[in-house]
Each structure stands twice: as C-alpha cells, then as structure tokens.
Amino acid sequence: MTRVAARAAALLALALITLAFLGPFLWVLLASVQPEASLAAKPTLSFSLDNFRAVLTWDTIILPLINSIVISGATAVLTVLVAGLAAYPLSRYQLRYRRHFMLSLLFTTGLPVTAILVPVYAMFFRFNLYGSVPAMVLFLTASSLPFSIWMMKNFMDGVPVNLEEAAWVDGAGWLRSLTAVVGPLMAPGIAVVAIFVFVGQWGNFFAPFVLLDTPEKQPAAVTVYTFFSQYGQVAYGQLAAFSILYTAPAVFLYVAVNKYLASSFSFAGSVKG
Amino acid sequence: MTIVTAPPPPVTSRPVRGSSRRGAMRWLLPLGPALVLLALFLAGPILWSVYIAFTNETLTGSASVHSRFVGVANFVKLFGDPNFLNSFLLTFVFVIGSAVIGQNTLGLIIALLQRGRGRVTRSVVNGVVIAAWVVPEVVAAACWFSFLAEEGTLNRVLGVSQEWLYTAPMLAVILANIWRGTAFSMLVYSAALSEVPADLVEAAAVDGAGPGRRLLHITLPLIRRSIMANLMLITLQTLASFGLIYALTGGGPGTASQTTPLYMYEQAFRYFEIGYGSAIALVMLVIGALFSLVYLRLIKVEDA
Numbered sequence: 001m002t003r004v005a006a007r008a009a010a011l012l013a014l015a016l017i018t019l020a021f022l023g024p025f026l027w028v029l030l031a032s033v034q035p036e037a038s039l040a041a042k043p044t045l046s047f048s049l050d051n052f053r054a055v056l057t058w059d060t061i062i063l064p065l066i067n068s069i070v071i072s073g074a075t076a077v078l079t080v081l082v083a084g085l086a087a088y089p090l091s092r093y094q095l096r097y098r099r100h101f102m103l104s105l106l107f108t109t110g111l112p113v114t115a116i117l118v119p120v121y122a123m124f125f126r127f128n129l130y131g132s133v134p135a136m137v138l139f140l141t142a143s144s145l146p147f148s149i150w151m152m153k154n155f156m157d158g159v160p161v162n163l164e165e166a167a168w169v170d171g172a173g174w175l176r177s178l179t180a181v182v183g184p185l186m187a188p189g190i191a192v193v194a195i196f197v198f199v200g201q202w203g204n205f206f207a208p209f210v211l212l213d214t215p216e217k218q219p220a221a222v223t224v225y226t227f228f229s230q231y232g233q234v235a236y237g238q239l240a241a242f243s244i245l246y247t248a249p250a251v252f253l254y255v256a257v258n259k260y261l262a263s264s265f266s267f268a269g270s271v272k273g
Numbered sequence: 274m275t276i277v278t279a280p281p282p283p284v285t286s287r288p289v290r291g292s293s294r295r296g297a298m299r300w301l302l303p304l305g306p307a308l309v310l311l312a313l314f315l316a317g318p319i320l321w322s323v324y325i326a327f328t329n330e331t332l333t334g335s336a337s338v339h340s341r342f343v344g345v346a347n348f349v350k351l352f353g354d355p356n357f358l359n360s361f362l363l364t365f366v367f368v369i370g371s372a373v374i375g376q377n378t379l380g381l382i383i384a385l386l387q388r389g390r391g392r393v394t395r396s397v398v399n400g401v402v403i404a405a406w407v408v409p410e411v412v413a414a415a416c417w418f419s420f421l422a423e424e425g426t427l428n429r430v431l432g433v434s435q436e437w438l439y440t441a442p443m444l445a446v447i448l449a450n451i452w453r454g455t456a457f458s459m460l461v462y463s464a465a466l467s468e469v470p471a472d473l474v475e476a477a478a479v480d481g482a483g484p485g486r487r488l489l490h491i492t493l494p495l496i497r498r499s500i501m502a503n504l505m506l507i508t509l510q511t512l513a514s515f516g517l518i519y520a521l522t523g524g525g526p527g528t529a530s531q532t533t534p535l536y537m538y539e540q541a542f543r544y545f546e547i548g549y550g551s552a553i554a555l556v557m558l559v560i561g562a563l564f565s566l567v568y569l570r571l572i573k574v575e576d577a
Contacts, residue, residue: 006484010386010390011390011394013382013386014383014386014387014390014394014398017379017382017383017386017398017402018397018398018401018402021401021402021404021405021452022401023420023426023427023430024405024413024416024417024419024420024426024449024452025401025404025405025416026420026426027416027419027420027425027426028412028415028416028419031419081306082306082307082310083307085303085304085306085307086303086304086306086307086308088303089299089300089303089304090304093299093300095300103569106569107562107565107566107569108311108315109565110505110506110509110561110562110564110565110568110569111319111558111561111562111565112509112512112513112534112557112558112561113513114513114514114515114534114537114557115322115513115534115537115553115554115555115557115558115561116315116318116319116322116554116558117554118322118537118541118547118550118551118553118554119318119319119321119322119325119551119554120314120318121541121542121547122321122322122325122330122332122547122551123317123318123321125332138310138313138314139314141310141314142310142311142313142314142315143314143315145307145310145311145315146311146315149307174299174303175303178303199407202409203408203409203410203411205409205410205411205515205516205520206515206516210538210542221409221410221411221516222411224409224411224412224415225411225414225520228414228415228418228520229520229523236419239415240415243412243415243416246409246412247407247408247409247412250407250408250409251404251407251408254403254407
C-alpha cells in the first residue's frame with residue numbers, strides 16, 4: 001500500500017466509525033423536533049418545537065430536573081467539602097499510614113457500587129431512611145469520596161508548601177491555611193472535582209431508583225426510564241425532547257472540564273515503567 | 274491520573290509529626306468527616322452484607338421480623354441455582370464481548386487511526402465517540418431502544434426487519450455498551466500512544482518493518498501497562514453495569530439478557546429476598562475486589 005492509499009483507508013475507516021457512532025443519536029435529534037415522531041428516524045422537513053413545549057411542565061420535567069439539581073448539587077458540594085478537608089493532612093503531613101490509606105481509596109474505587117446497594121437498601125429500610133433524600137445524598141457522597149479525595153490530594157500537592165509559610169508565621173492554623181491560602185490557589189482543581197461528581201450523579205439511575213420511594217422525589221434519570229418503559233403509550237417525540245433537555249447540562253459541564261479530565265487519562269504520570 | 278510528586282512536608286516552625294495530642298488532632302480532625310462517611314455508608318454496608326448474606330432476611334413475611342442465621346445456605350442455594358449460573362455466564366459473555374473485545378479493541382483502533390490526522394478530523398471523531406460516553410445511561414438506552422426497534426434506524430439502514438431486542442438481546446446490549454464505553458478506552462490509548470517515542474517507530478520503519486510488525490513489536494509492548502490497566506478498569510465498570518441493560522431489555526426476554534446485577538436486583542428488590550440478594554452482592558464484591566487488587570498491582574502507584 002502506498003502512503004496515500006493508507007491515508008485514505010484510515011480516513012475512510014474513521015468516517016465509518018463516526019457514522020456508526022452517530023446512528024443511535026439520529027433518532028433523538030430528529031424525533032425531538034418532529035411533530036409526529038415514531039421510533040423510526042425519518043428525515044422529514046416538518047419541524048416544530050411542540051415536543052419541547054409538551055414536556056416543559058412542572059410534573060413532567062421541571063420537578064425531576066430540580067430533584068436532579070438538588071441531589072447532584074448537594075452531593076457535589078458535600079463531597080468537595082469533605083474531600084478537601086481530608087486531602088489536606090494527606091497532602092501536607094507525613095502520616096504513618098498515608099500510603100495504605102491512599103491505596104485503600106484507590107482499591108475502593110474499583111468495587112462494584114451496584115452490589116453495595118443491596119446492603120445499603122437493607123440498612124436504609126431498617127433505620128427508616130428509605131425514601132430519605134438527605135440520607136441518599138450522604139450515601140452518594142461516601143461513594144464519590146474515594147476518587148474525589150484522590151483527585152483532591154493530587155491537585156493540592158501541586159500547591160507549593162512555601163506559600164503557606166507566611167500564613168503559619170502569622171499564626172494561622174491548618175484550617176485557616178487551607179481556606180485562605182491553599183483553597184483559592186487550587187480553585188480550578190476544586191471545580192473539576194465538583195463538576196466530575198455532579199455529572200456522575202446527574203446520570204445516576206440505580207441509586208435513586210432503589211433508595212427513593214415516591215415519584216415526586218425522583219431525579220430526571222428515573223423519570224426518563226418510567227417515560228419509556230411504559231410501552232405502547234409512549235409519546236416518542238416527547239421522550240426525545242425530554243432526553244435532550246436532560247442531557248444538555250451534563251454535556252455542557254463535561255465540555256467545561258474536558259481539558260482537565262483528558263489529562264487524567266494518562267496513566268504514564270502515575271505509573272512506573 | 275496525573276500524580277504530581279508530593280512536595281516535601283512543611284519543615285518550618287512546626288514539627289512535622291507532632292508527638293503531642295495536638296499533632297494527632299491536626300490530621301484526625303480534617304480527616305474525620307471523610308472517615309465517618311466512609312465507615313457508615315461504604316464499609317458498614319459491606320460488612321453488614323457479610324452478615325445478612327448468612328441470614329434468611331426478607332422484607333416481607335415472617336423472616337422480616339425474625340430473620341435468623343442460616344449459615345452457608347444462601348451460598349449453597351446460589352451455586353445450585355440455574356438462574357444465577359445463567360446470569361453469571363451472561364455477565365461473562367457481556368464483559369468479554371462488550372469490554373474486553375469491543376471497547377478495548379475499538380478504542381485502540383480509533384486511537385491508532387487518529388495518529389497523525391488533522392485537528393478537525395480528530396475533534397469530530399472524538400466529539401461523536403465521547404458524546405456517547407457523556408449522555409446519561411438511561412438516555413443511551415432510549416437511543417438504542419429506538420435504534421434497534423423494528424421500525425428503527427438500524428433496520429432501515431440494513432434493509433431488514435428484526436426485533437433485535439427480542440431476537441438477539443445479548444448482542445443488542447453488548448453493542449449498546451460498546452457504543453457507550455469505547456470513549457474511555459480511546460482516551461486511555463490516545464494518552465498512552467502520545468508517549469510512544471516517534472523515533473523508535475521510525476527507526477523500525479527504516480529497518481524495513483511494515484506497519485503490522487511495528488504495531489506488534491514496538492507500539493503494543495510499549496503501551497502494555499496501559500492496556501492491562503485499561504482492561505482491568507473497563508472490566509470492573511462492565512461487571513457492575515445495570516442501568517443500560519435494565520432499561521434496554523429488563524433482562525429479558527425471559528432471562529436471556531439477565532446478567533448478575535439484574536438477577537441480584539430481581540431477588541433483592543422485587544422478591545425482597547434480602548439475605549439471598551446480599552449473598553449475590555457479596556459474590557460480586559469479591560470478584561470486583563480481586564480485579565481491583567490486580568489493577569492496583571499493575572499500576573504501581575508512585576506516590577500515594
């Protein structure tokens with residue numbers, strides 16, 4: 001094969017892969033703006049925003065989205081606070097079991113959260129926490145903590161210690177040092193962790209599906225599911241419009257932190273050899 | 274994870290490791306909330322699942338009030354339960370098909386094809402592949418539900434009429450999961466390939482090695498670690514996968530696509546067999562823990 005032919009073949013392959021990946025999106029994008037949408041992605045010219053208008057009611061999408069914002073937002077804020085505090089001694093002090101602790105955190109990130117939900121459910125039932133949004137947020141925070149502490153510590157390690165020395169000379173304790181010096185300097189890192197946790201919980205389906213009791217508490221992830229699991233009477237155009245409205249914030253936030261997240265895919269920095 | 278080497282500990286007026294109680298307070302206090310949450314909501318439930326997996330706990334009926342210790346009965350039942358064994362086999366097929374073969378290989382191929390391409394090509398391909406990864410799993414399921422429907426896009430393109438979710442449910446969920454997860458492997462491999470020294474590959478080309486040999490003898494050995502780490506991570510993610518399959522096929526038709534997480538869901542949350550469900554959860558946790566340990570060994574964390 002000549003160079004030109006190889007190049008053309010590679011581009012063709014990439015084009016085919018891209019088209020294949022686009023396929024499943026087609027229907028959602030088309031159906032959302034077609035007044036008579038069905039399950040088939042029909043390339044018609046009829047265009048209307050009726051589907052969006054139809055789902056933009058309090059019960060259909062506004063309340064579920066507010067629930068999503070409350071659950072994901074509270075989890076993100078709480079995770080950042082707790083992980084930020086925990087990362088400080090892990091980053092600044094020579095602790096005896098620091099390495100063990102960090103490795104345990106990394107180990108925990110590998111455990112299947114899906115499996116943990118059975119005992120959590122049993123526990124919530126026994127202690128009358130079933131259906132409690134705050135209790136679920138605490139669980140979601142705990143499940144986000146291992147990775148968040150890990151990320152937070154790495155960002156904190158990037159803040160030079162000598163910047164804190166002035167604060168110590170002035171008699172500031174660790175808390176002041178953390179909030180007045182380290183925190184502001186690692187603001188971008190804090191934002192990355194917060195958005196990472198937020199987007200993760202935004203898409204979380206299983207935990208609220210299992211731990212919350214009434215539809216009024218459910219986030220959009222569960223509402224979408226109930227929307228399209230009711231076979232036969234589905235307004236497909238509305239389902240598509242709902243999907244777009246629900247997905248948009250996650251995509252927007254992802255784009256905002258994309259640059260930072262991409263760099264975390266290099267294992268090279270973290271591994272030897 | 275880009276891990277910056279830790280700065281030296283503070284060596285100014287304060288002692289590094291205080292021998293006084295004040296020293297202990299300095300690290301215990303900020304670490305406290307995290308330790309409490311992790312103990313109550315992660316370690317606690319896991320330990321409790323070890324306990325209830327040995328009881329006949331249910332949420333309804335008499336065993337909900339008087340659950341009692343039944344020894345290894347749940348586990349004996351588990352390994353003689355054809356539905357569990359079926360789910361286990363399906364999980365294995367799902368992980369091998371969608372993660373190990375699908376996502377891993379496709380991610381590597383895309384990353385390789387993208388090398389040396391222009392910025393526009395790269396961002397278009399990246400954008401589309403990553404979009405499939407960013408959408409919430411329930412929306413991904415809705416996309417595939419319509420894509421595979423009898424009236425759906427796939428049948429139109431292929432010119433056939435198939436109710437894929439009924440005739441080939443495992444193939445359907447495997448394809449959907451490849452679509453959803455390939456971006457992760459692609460990103461891992463793009464990062465790994467960017468660290469492969471170009472002159473090494475060029476030198477091999479000068480020596481007359483074709484593209485296939487260069488890939489097999491130079492590139493792949495150099496990114497071996499990334500491949501192994503990636504395989505472990507995507508296996509862990511796929512093992513526990515629930516939402517996509519549940520929303521797409523519900524495990525059906527019958528039990529044709531009921532992987533272990535879905536079987537666990539059915540036992541614990543539909544039949545309220547909490548003890549039995551916990552036994553299944555425990556088996557999943559142990560398998561996850563084994564993979565997680567292998568992963569830890571593989572990446573050899575430099576600074577923790």
